[in-house]
Amino acid sequence: MYIECDWFSAEKIHESGQCFRWVRMPDGSFDIPAFGLRLNVKENGLNAVSLSCSESEYNEVWRSYFDMDFDYKSHAEKACSLIGSDYLAASARISSGIRILRQELWETTVSFIISANNNIPRIRKILSAICGDSGAFPSAADILNMGADKLRECGTGYRDKYLMCAAEFFQEHNVETELKGLNYANIKKYLMQIKGVGSKVADCISLFSLNCKDAFPRDVHIKRIETEHFGGRFPEELSLGGAGILQQYMFYYERVRGLRF
DNA sequence: ACCCAGGCCATCT
DNA sequence: AGATGGCCTGGG
Numbered sequence: 001m002y003i004e005c006d007w008f009s010a011e012k013i014h015e016s017g018q019c020f021r022w023v024r025m026p027d028g029s030f031d032i033p034a035f036g037l038r039l040n041v042k043e044n045g046l047n048a049v050s051l052s053c054s055e056s057e058y059n060e061v062w063r064s065y066f067d068m069d070f071d072y073k074s075h076a077e078k079a080c081s082l083i084g085s086d087y088l089a090a091s092a093r094i095s096s097g098i099r100i101l102r103q104e105l106w107e108t109t110v111s112f113i114i115s116a117n118n119n120i121p122r123i124r125k126i127l128s129a130i131c132g133d134s135g136a137f138p139s140a141a142d143i144l145n146m147g148a149d150k151l152r153e154c155g156t157g158y159r160d161k162y163l164m165c166a167a168e169f170f171q172e173h174n175v176e177t178e179l180k181g182l183n184y185a186n187i188k189k190y191l192m193q194i195k196g197v198g199s200k201v202a203d204c205i206s207l208f209s210l211n212c213k214d215a216f217p218r219d220v221h222i223k224r225i226e227t228e229h230f231g232g233r234f235p236e237e238l239s240l241g242g243a244g245i246l247q248q249y250m251f252y253y254e255r256v257r258g259l260r261f
Numbered sequence: 262a263c264c265c266a267g268g269c270c271a272t273c274t
Numbered sequence: 275a276g277a278t279g280g281c282c283t284g285g286g
Contacts, residue, residue, distance in 0.1 A: 112267085117266065117269080155283070155284090158280095158281050195270080198270080200267075200269085201267095255267095
């Protein structure tokens, strides 16, 4: 199906470091594996996107996945005028089209445990190895069956034991149910029970899976940006309940500057 | 050889 | 609370 949207860039979302298994196709479209499905997304001109799914599948699955009911453009405009930072304004302008995905909780947890002390190409490579030939993302039970040794063969390094702990945790708890109704602070606290999930990783899971838009993952780049452009700390209280979105814009801005500009 | 990459944990004070 | 050191691994 075909949708019109003035804030959707598959390319930028792919490069924004929140997802690691999207596959760029030769025609510039992206194949997106999630929820046991596979969606092809192709940008069609400036304000339109073609999706390889039915309207009902879009409404049941992908609409939420892409957070289509949130007005990113208005949020960016308001935040920029309120915070009054040239750096933030430039970040939002460069990042137009980036949305915050609502990804599956288990996969997101695994992905960001692996992200610790790691870089994006390697995170992609390790996840690809863990998925193996099937391309399907392994369940918690699958990870437990693999065992630490096989995980390490996939390149996880010392994070193998953290993944095993996380798999046990997801086996023993109905995490989705236990998180239901919790606010961001309690979600973060809950997630940090898992070995290998610290403050930053918990924020990534909160933001990129559970859509807690207040979560503000502080990695080394964001810390440097805060020092250089915001006198030490980003003014979260001014961010309209969406500091995490702005974090994502600034992160993307730094990333593409490093790559291309 | 050394440092860094989207940190976390353990172990201090 | 805040500060340190160690850690798998691959690339510059």
